[in-house]
Amino acid sequence: MSTETLHLDASDPADVERAATLLAAGKLVAIPTETVYGLAARVFAPDAVEEIFRVKGRPMDNPLIVHCATESDIELIATEIPPVAWRLLERFAPGPLTLVLHRHLRVPSIVSAGSPSVAVRIPALEVTRRLIALAGEPVVAPSANRSGRPSPTRAEHVFEDLGGSIAAVLDAGPCAIGIESTVLNLTVEPATIVRPGAIEAVDLAEILGYEPPIAHHSDTGAPIAPGMKYRHYAPRTPVFLTESLETIPTGALVLTTTSLESDRVRVRPLTRQTLYDEFRRADREHVPAIFVLITPDVRADRALMNRIEKAAVSSQRADDIPPMS
Ligand code: TXA
Ligand code: MG
Secondary structure (H helix, E strand, O other), X not given: OOOOOEEEEOOOHHHHHHHHHHHHOOOOEEEOOOOOOEEEEEOOOHHHHHHHHHHHOOXXXXXOEEEOOOHHHHHHHEEOOOHHHHHHHHHHOOOOEEEEEEEOOOOOHHHHOOOXXXXXXXXXXXXXXXXXXXXXXXXXXXXXXXXXXXOXXXXXXXXXXXXXXXXXXXXXXXXXXXXXXXXXXXXXXXXXXXXXXXXXXXXXXXXXXXXXXXXXXXXOOOOOOHXXXXXXXXXXXXEEEEOOOOOOOOOOEEEEOOOOOOOOOEEEEOOOOOHHHHXXXXXXXXXXXXXXXXXXXXXXXXXXXXHHHHHHHHHXXXXXXXXXX
16 A cells, blocks of 8 residues: 655644644654654554554564653553663653663553563654654654664655655654664663663663673574564665775775775765665665775774674675674
C-alpha cells in the first residue's frame, strides 16, 4: 500500500500539531531527535506498533525504545524504577540516554518483543517533547530507516527509505549528534551498556559509582542485547577499516579525521554527525568501497568505533577484513 508521505516543518507550530494529530490517529510519523530520526507510533496502539515492524522490515524479536515527554511519563511505562534511574535522569535527561527498566504490564508486549523489560528515553529536542505531549501518550520510536540500513540523520534519509510507506516526516534539519543514544540496562547487576552512544561509561560512572561494562557478543555468539545480533548501520557499499592509506584502491571513499590530500581517492571528514550521511552518499554515488581510516582518536571514540565496526562486519565476510593490530 502506498501513501503520500507529508513533509512537515518542525519550526511551524501548525505542522507540529498536524504530526500530533496523525500520531493520535494511530499513524506512523518520523520524528526528529538529537541523535537520529525515529519512526514514531503511540505506545498504547499495538496495531500501529506492529505496523512499525512491518514498514521497517524489522525482526519482531528486536524491542523498541519508548520516547517520553516528561519523567512522570516514565512511570506509565516502567515499574519498580530504582532510585539510581531517577538520579541518572536528573543528570542526563532530556538527552541521549536510554534506560532499560522493568516493563509495566499496561505496555503492550510487542513494544519490547515479549521481554519483561522496556527501554525508555526523553529526547532532548523541545519540539519533539511538545509533539509527544500533544499526541497524548509516549511514542515508540526505532530509528526511521529500513532495517539494516544506516540510521537517518536528515529528513531526506527517511524519505529515501520509507517515503510512500508512512504518514509524515517532521523535518527539524540535520540531527545534532548523528549516532544513536547510549542504552543502559538497569535490570541487571552491575548496570550494563547494551549499546554505546553519546553518553560515555565514564560519564555514567559519576552517578553509578562505577564504570558500567559494555555488553559484547559472548563466545557462543549469543547476543546480549536483542538488537546486537542483526545487521546494522550498513551501507550497500562495502566498508573496510584500515590503518594505512597505501592499500586503498583508486576511486574509493576514505573517511578520516585527519587532513589528507589525494587525487587517487576521495577524502571526506569522519565525524559522528556525518558518518551515516557519508554511508548513504557512497551508496547513491556508487563508489566501489568505503575505507575508514582508524587513527587513535577514532579508536578512542567507542560509540563511533562501534558503528564503524558493525557496518564493516555487516558488509563483508569476516575473512575479508584487513588485519588490524
Ligand atoms: O537514539 C536513539 O536511541 C534512536 C532515536 C530515534 O531515539 N532510536 C534507536 O532505536 O536507535 P532502535 O530501535 O534503532 O534501537 C534500539 C536499541 C536496539 O539495539 C534494541 O535492541 C535496544 O535498543 N533495546 C530496546 N529495548 C530493549 C530492551 N528491553 N532490552 C535491551 N535492549 C533493548
Ligand atoms: Mg536502529
